[in-house]
Amino acid sequence: QKEVEQDPGPLSVPEGAIVSLNCTYSNSAFQYFMWYRQYSRKGPELLMYTYSSGNKEDGRFTAQVDKSSKYISLFIRDSQPSDSATYLCAMSRAGNNRKLIWGLGTSLAVNP
Amino acid sequence: DSGVTQTPKHLITATGQRVTLRCSPRSGDLSVYWYQQSLDQGLQFLIQYYNGEERAKGNILERFSAQQFPDLHSELNLSSLELGDSALYFCASSLTSGGTGELFFGEGSRLTVL
DSSP states (O other), rough: OOOOOOOOOOOOTTTOOOEEEEESOOOTEEEEEEEEEEEETOOEEEEEEEEESSEEETTTTEEEEEETTTTTEEEEESSSGGGGEEEEEEEEEEOOOOSOOHHHHHHEEEEE | OOOOEESSEEEEOOOOOOEEEEOOTTTTTOEEEEEEEETTTEEEEEEEEETTTEEESSSSTTTTTEOOHHHEEEEEEEOOOOGOOOEEEEEESSSSSSSSOOOOOOOOEEEEEE
């Protein structure tokens, strides 16, 4: 079993839809949770960063962490065609040399 | 633009050959990370250097090696190439060694082994 599981999709939604992307993990020691966005033929870029549990909102994006369920989510409101990309979750433990553990990524297509 | 520069962008070579991928980190970043990305394995961490020293090792094959130079640029050497080494190779950089997880990625080097 992988430490981080992420449904690869693809996920296809109409423009304006609310998108929910999810990852589950098995290691209860994870404290830092990130979402990266990767456009085709580009490197991943950090989208959202959360420490421990709770929600974080940034514009149309909301990241949620539920440590009791070992489950993290990224919500995209009013999705746009420009949101079409692969979304990767990543997480790490606390302490020095926090090795990031990555999900496989979910491919999202937002159709105009 | 992340500020991380990788060369070459594309590379086609034959099995058994050796290639070198180069990475210049963002100005001021001391850590360099190398990742391999393939469709079935996702993003796989290979190795990390911090200020010239190896800091962490991931799933890096013995045929692969890396180093970080005094000017902080890094090179990933891949030798005795096999078909399965075809992948996207990303370099990322960050200011610190542990950090908050914010890595800045280059655009990658796409390696095709024929």
